[in-house]
Amino acid sequence: MIALIEQHPQLVSLGMVLILTMALLWLIQHLLIRYGKRLLALLSRGELWLRRHIARLSLMVRIQHKYPALFGFITERFARGHFSGLILTVLTLLNIYVLALFAGLVEDVVEADSIVTTDLFVSQHMSVLQDSSIVPAFIFITSLGSTPVTCLIILLMAILCAVVRQPYILIGLLISIIGSTTFTFLSKMVFQRARPIDILLMEHTYSFPSGHATISIALYGFLAYMAIRFSQSFIRQVRTLSLAILLCLLIGLSRIVLNEHYLSDIMGGFLVGTLWLTIAISLMEWLTTRGKINWRIVWSAPQRYMVWFSVVAVLVATFLYATIYQFPLLG
Known part of the structure; x- marks a missing residue:
């Protein structure tokens, strides 16, 4: 065991990060399922x-x-009971806090603070894994945040929203994705940070913030929000939230493992995605109070089958994209 750790310290470190992350998420999920309702009542x-x-x-x-x-x-x-009261106040304060965190992160990156030293250390640590057998798995994970897969999900969501007669939901999804993507593109143009030297899959855009990290929060976070709002089961809502957080973390981690981005790029992307996800959720809650969205619809069997078909279609498309487009870049 000691010999294995000495021979593959990077793999061991990555494995420990994954194990600890999943264990922490499981513990939080367990505590929320067991004590969540009592905690909400206490609050x-x-x-x-x-x-x-x-x-x-x-x-x-x-x-x-x-x-x-x-x-x-x-x-x-x-005040409770209407969107312009406590709900809007909490969402506004959250946005202000996220913007403050993003501004602080930008300052650290621009001034080459300690975060940059950490970036270089992590990047050098991950560059050793380029010939590892775990690379294909992380290429598949990172493909979940690619532009073609994102476009496919938007198309499937548009069809699903039309089928369940809730077209206004698509507005929130588009705001979350288009807003975060535009913000990320402009930020890349402003900061023009070069990508890591040992990049595994060649990219032609700048590094900060990470587009994949941004879209993971903006897209999959919004899908999780939809699933939570449509669900009437508290346990299912908690598990959906845990799964979404894990998926976003894995996509962000994949960009670091493949040396596509620095750690601070991922943090910046998560913050940008959170900002626009909060804006989109705010709009959805406002539209809900106006009676434009009904979250308590009864799903028919064909509609449920359509949801699962969409999930399978996204996974298959991701695999094909990774195999046909991403894997040849390794050569």
Whole structure:
């Protein structure tokens, strides 16, 4: 065992990362399934207590008497039951936080901070794996974030939305994908960061942020959001979220293993994808409150078969794309 670790330290490190990631996701999923509803109820009671406590503060009382319009506006921002209240406030704060993280990451990359040293270390560490037998598996995974596969998923989603008569959902998907893709393209043009030297599959675009990492969150995150909204089972919702997170992490990891991107490129891509996914979800929730989207539809057997057919079609298309287009680039 010790000899194996000494001969293949990079493979062992990668294996440990995968094992720890999957174990952590399984633990979080288990805890959410077991205690999630109780935690949500506790948070709800805590939020109500905090709201009442803040309302009794002398400062808030003075604001209510002197500036009733301002007090009403603040109260509305934390009100439940409608989109422009607590939902919009939480989504807006999340977007601001993601933008702040992205700005901080950009500053670190531009100023060649410690993150760049980490990037180079990880890249050199992964370059040793270029002749490893794990490369084909990661090429398949990375192909899930390719442009042809993304276009196929959009087409299948358009057909599915038409079949279930929920066309407005497609607007959110397009905003998430087109917005994040455009943002990523412009960021690449602005920063013009070169890709790692030992790149395995030749790319002709710049490195920061990673387009594959961006699309993994924007696309598969939105699909997970759809599945969660359509599902009435809390356990199924938690498992869907866990699976989506794992898939996004694997796509991001594949770009590092194949030396297509630095670690900070993946982090930047995840943040950009999260930003536009949040914007798309915000629009979906607003349309839901306007009665444009019905998440409680009853799925017929043919419609369910169509969903599974779409999943199989995407997997087959990904395999064909990896085999016909990606694998020849190894030569």
